[in-house]
Amino acid sequence: MLFADVILPLPFAQTALTYIVPDEMGHVVSEGMQVIVPFGKYKLYTGIVSRLHHETPTGFEVKEIHSLVDLKPIVTKNQLSLWEWMSFYYMASIGEVCNAALPSMLKLESETIVSLNKTFSGDESLSPIEAKIVGLLQYSSSAKIEKLGKTVGVKSVLPHIHSLIFKGAVSVNETIRQKLVHRTEKIRTERIIRLNPEMDKDTIDLLLKKHKKQRKLYDDVSSVLTKKNTESCPRKELIREIGVQSYVMDELVAKNILEQFTTDVSRIDKTVEVQRKPYDLNDCQQAALLAIKQSFKQKQVCLLHGVTSSGKTEVYIHLIEEILQNGGQVLYLVPEIALTTQLTHRLRSVFGSKLGVYHSKINDSKRAEIWQKMLSPEPYEIILGVRSSLFLPFSKLGLVIVDEEHETSYKQQDPSPRYHARDTAIVMAQQAGAKTLLGSATPSFESYYNAQTGKYDLVTLSKRFEEIDLPEIRLENVGELRRKRKMKSILSPSLIEQIRQALANGEQAIIFRNRRGFASMLECKSCGWTPKCKRCDVSLTYHKFRNELKCHYCNAAYKVPTECPVCHGTQIDILGQGTEQVEEETANLFPDAVSARMDTDSARGKRSYEKYIFDFEANKIQILIGTQMLAKGLDFENVSVVGILSADSLLNHPDFRSYERGFQMMLQTSGRAGRKNKRGTVVIQASDPSEPIYRFVENNDYHGFFLLQMGERKNFRYPPFSRLLSIVLRHRKETVAEAASQQMADALRQTLSNRVLGPAKPAVSCKQSYYIREILLKLEPGISPQLVRKNIFLAEQLVRGNIQYKNIVISFNVDPM
Ligand code: ADP
Ligand code: ZN
Numbered sequence: 001m002l003f004a005d006v007i008l009p010l011p012f013a014q015t016a017l018t019y020i021v022p023d024e025m026g027h028v029v030s031e032g033m034q035v036i037v038p039f040g041k042y043k044l045y046t047g048i049v050s051r052l053h054h055e056t057p058t059g060f061e062v063k064e065i066h067s068l069v070d071l072k073p074i075v076t077k078n079q080l081s082l083w084e085w086m087s088f089y090y091m092a093s094i095g096e097v098c099n100a101a102l103p104s105m106l107k108l109e110s111e112t113i114v115s116l117n118k119t120f121s122g123d124e125s126l127s128p129i130e131a132k133i134v135g136l137l138q139y140s141s142s143a144k145i146e147k148l149g150k151t152v153g154v155k156s157v158l159p160h161i162h163s164l165i166f167k168g169a170v171s172v173n174e175t176i177r178q179k180l181v182h183r184t185e186k187i188r189t190e191r192i193i194r195l196n197p198e199m200d201k202d203t204i205d206l207l208l209k210k211h212k213k214q215r216k217l218y219d220d221v222s223s224v225l226t227k228k229n230t231e232s233c234p235r236k237e238l239i240r241e242i243g244v245q246s247y248v249m250d251e252l253v254a255k256n257i258l259e260q261f262t263t264d265v266s267r268i269d270k271t272v273e274v275q276r277k278p279y280d281l282n283d284c285q286q287a288a289l290l291a292i293k294q295s296f297k298q299k300q301v302c303l304l305h306g307v308t309s310s311g312k313t314e315v316y317i318h319l320i321e322e323i324l325q326n327g328g329q330v331l332y333l334v335p336e337i338a339l340t341t342q343l344t345h346r347l348r349s350v351f352g353s354k355l356g357v358y359h360s361k362i363n364d365s366k367r368a369e370i371w372q373k374m375l376s377p378e379p380y381e382i383i384l385g386v387r388s389s390l391f392l393p394f395s396k397l398g399l400v401i402v403d404e405e406h407e408t409s410y411k412q413q414d415p416s417p418r419y420h421a422r423d424t425a426i427v428m429a430q431q432a433g434a435k436t437l438l439g440s441a442t443p444s445f446e447s448y449y450n451a452q453t454g455k456y457d458l459v460t461l462s463k464r465f466e467e468i469d470l471p472e473i474r475l476e477n478v479g480e481l482r483r484k485r486k487m488k489s490i491l492s493p494s495l496i497e498q499i500r501q502a503l504a505n506g507e508q509a510i511i512f513r514n515r516r517g518f519a520s521m522l523e524c525k526s527c528g529w530t531p532k533c534k535r536c537d538v539s540l541t542y543h544k545f546r547n548e549l550k551c552h553y554c555n556a557a558y559k560v561p562t563e564c565p566v567c568h569g570t571q572i573d574i575l576g577q578g579t580e581q582v583e584e585e586t587a588n589l590f591p592d593a594v595s596a597r598m599d600t601d602s603a604r605g606k607r608s609y610e611k612y613i614f615d616f617e618a619n620k621i622q623i624l625i626g627t628q629m630l631a632k633g634l635d636f637e638n639v640s641v642v643g644i645l646s647a648d649s650l651l652n653h654p655d656f657r658s659y660e661r662g663f664q665m666m667l668q669t670s671g672r673a674g675r676k677n678k679r680g681t682v683v684i685q686a687s688d689p690s691e692p693i694y695r696f697v698e699n700n701d702y703h704g705f706f707l708l709q710m711g712e713r714k715n716f717r718y719p720p721f722s723r724l725l726s727i728v729l730r731h732r733k734e735t736v737a738e739a740a741s742q743q744m745a746d747a748l749r750q751t752l753s754n755r756v757l758g759p760a761k762p763a764v765s766c767k768q769s770y771y772i773r774e775i776l777l778k779l780e781p782g783i784s785p786q787l788v789r790k791n792i793f794l795a796e797q798l799v800r801g802n803i804q805y806k807n808i809v810i811s812f813n814v815d816p817m
């Protein structure tokens with residue numbers, strides 16, 4: 001008898017489940033196919049066949065596969081092996097990995113709710129049953145799949161639903177949160193200008209004879225297009241660069257000398273014409289490109305360490321071009337959706353519709369469509385995306401680029417699998433026989449260490465493109481300025497002066513205020529009491545705009561107290577200087593400039609990050625204030641001043657990586673300063689600038705700082721000299737959390753001895769009414785991962801088997817950060 005192991009995209013599915021393959025299915029079913037299987041008493045789910053075999057399972061009643069969804073596999077062999085690796089390495093269930101990997105359209109179950117697409121009009125393509133379903137939905141607009149099946153009177157309705165989804169007739173209702181995302185994701189259009197190719201020179205001369213302004217604009221547009229080596233350019237960009245009023249542009253369009261058309265920038269499958277060839281590389285870039293190619297002959301992974309604006313992206317573009325010419329595919333990973341926005345335009349102009357973009361803000365039916373296209377004979381040749389795009393089915397992967405590889409947002413925190421996209425990408429590339437290129441101006445110490453020890457190759461770009469100087473870095477001793485009573489504002493006098501000059505020159509400024517430090521908190525002046533969240537044991541943050549207190553862990557809002565509950569004092573002060581306060585100050589200091597604040601609070605809801613980025617690029621905003629988000633590799637042309645406030649707070653965290661992070665952030669934010677022909681300025685405000693880290697920042701000395709830090713990492717056996725694995729236990733009763741974690745730690749110590757630290761009470765020891773304990777494992781590089789996981793598994797069984805610890809939640813975080 002033939003059996004199939006099927007992976008269900010459900011978190012509790014620890015392993016694939018075995019089903020009988022009915023005889024009539026035997027000759028068509030294959031690994032990677034999507035099938036519908038019964039699970040539990042009545043429910044049907046779609047799952048993925050991971051293995052076919054003849055080993056009769058024992059110990060439970062084996063059910064039959066209900067039906068096939070399609071006759072072609074939707075998951076490749078390489079994907080299945082990657083899932084397996086992730087499940088093992090990150091200690092996640094295979095169901096969790098599958099759930100993270102598949103777009104929700106491919107994860108139907110009988111409880112899923114479907115609804116009719118209002119815009120669908122292809123009725124003639126429907127089968128009789130499909131037409132019946134559509135008819136039903138016209139009355140009730142949405143319904144559970146299970147109910148539809150019953151009403152229509154077919155036993156297996158899932159395959160029909162699948163077919164309707166791909167015909168665009170119905171879609172799956174996702175969670176309310178995701179629905180909101182879609183609603184805010186309006187289709188954005190953009191006006192594009194090009195010269196009318198039909199117009200000859202004489203006609204133009206004639207038409208423009210007496211119109212000086214129009215003549216000048218026409219000449220300017222031609223020269224900008226020539227300079228950019230492109231045929232067309234967004235209207236906004238032209239107006240900005242030329243500095244012309246938009247009615248003149250309209251006049252030229254009206255005369256048909258310029259052509260204007262609208263494109264939809266958010267649609268992902270529009271066919272886009274290639275606009276330019278890759279730029280010629282300068283000597284440094286050329287040398288780097290050669291070195292990377294040379295390195296790939298021997299090594300699996302190469303690290304490109306290039307200062308900000310050294311032209312790394314152009315080097316990638318050349319490399320991508322070569323891979324495509326050899327028939328390979330490229331995955332280009334970036335840490336943030338905001339970065340895909342800037343890069344999409346740049347890559348599209350060179351690679352046109354060969355490029356696909358994949359991230360969580362793309363709606364789900366589109367994601368399913370991209371997935372299907374990747375399986376088709378003509379897949380996207382390049383995928384640009386955030387971490388989830390490594391789950392796509394590549395068939396001939398040649399290269400993975402991990403840009404800004406040091407970014408911590410590559411690590412998924414919740415839910416499981418808590419994977420690191422960079423590390424997973426390296427494994428994925430290896431399994432597919434492809435190479436990995438990591439790029440950063442401030443590599444993670446792990447990657448740089450690997451490059452120093454020869455595991456990876458290292459290629460360096462140490463000059464900015466066009467030799468623009470790295471910015472001048474000025475340290476402001478805020479402690480001293482305060483003592484001398486010279487700090488009249490949050491911004492030091494010198495920063496204020498720099499910004500004033502920049503604005504006078506028509507340039508822009510960025511002010512960086514780290515939020516992870518102490519954002520605005522309230523404190524009772526007489527007794528020092530600060531309001532805390534009742535469920536989470538963290539100080540609440542004061543939000544001036546709404547005049548309320550908020551918990552940043554559970555989002556609970558509280559009223560601002562007028563009286564201290566401890567001493568009944570009525571003087572309650574605001575501590576710290578969050579971005580809101582900075583915004584208020586800049587508005588006062590520079591009333592003629594527009595300042596805007598971009599952080600997770602302001603960018604949620606109506607204004608997305610993109611909006612801020614576009615407005616800043618278009619010079620509608622002159623001063624941009626933000627949190628670490630601003631340090632993430634965005635590229636702005638007109639910024640000449642960057643201010644970093646409270647730099648100390650970057651460093652004061654109970655985390656062994658805080659200096660590495662602080663250093664990366666300072667160097668990265670500085671990288672936003674400076675423009676063609678002009679050196680930028682960075683003002684760093686610190687209360688103790690004698691701290692050695694600032695010397696390395698001033699000298700842009702990454703290597704020196706790395707060596708200094710490696711000494712400490714080695715002493716304390718921190719990564720890269722060890723691997724960390726964190727085990728978190730949570731329970732509603734603190735006594736249970738404590739006892740269970742003690743028992744687990746004791747059990748682990750029997751085999752892993754002094755590698756086990758804790759259990760400890762984390763800084764935030766209670767979140768959403770769950771008490772938390774953490775056990776940390778420090779593992780030397782040589783130790784077998786299999787052995788470690790086996791011992792953890794045994795200890796886990798022991799704790800879970802104890803009825804006193806009922807309802808304990810245990811989760812794992814491998815390589816936590
Ligand atoms: P990085 O990725 O290292 O920060 P970029 O690739 O974004 O640097 O390059 C910085 C700027 O220089 C960009 O505006 C880019 O278009 C330009 N640039 C880089 N290399 C070239 C080149 N070879 N020819 C023309 N322009 C280039
Ligand atoms: Zn008090």
Ligand code: ZN
Pocket residue numbers: 533534535536537551552553554555556768
């Ligand atoms: Zn809370």
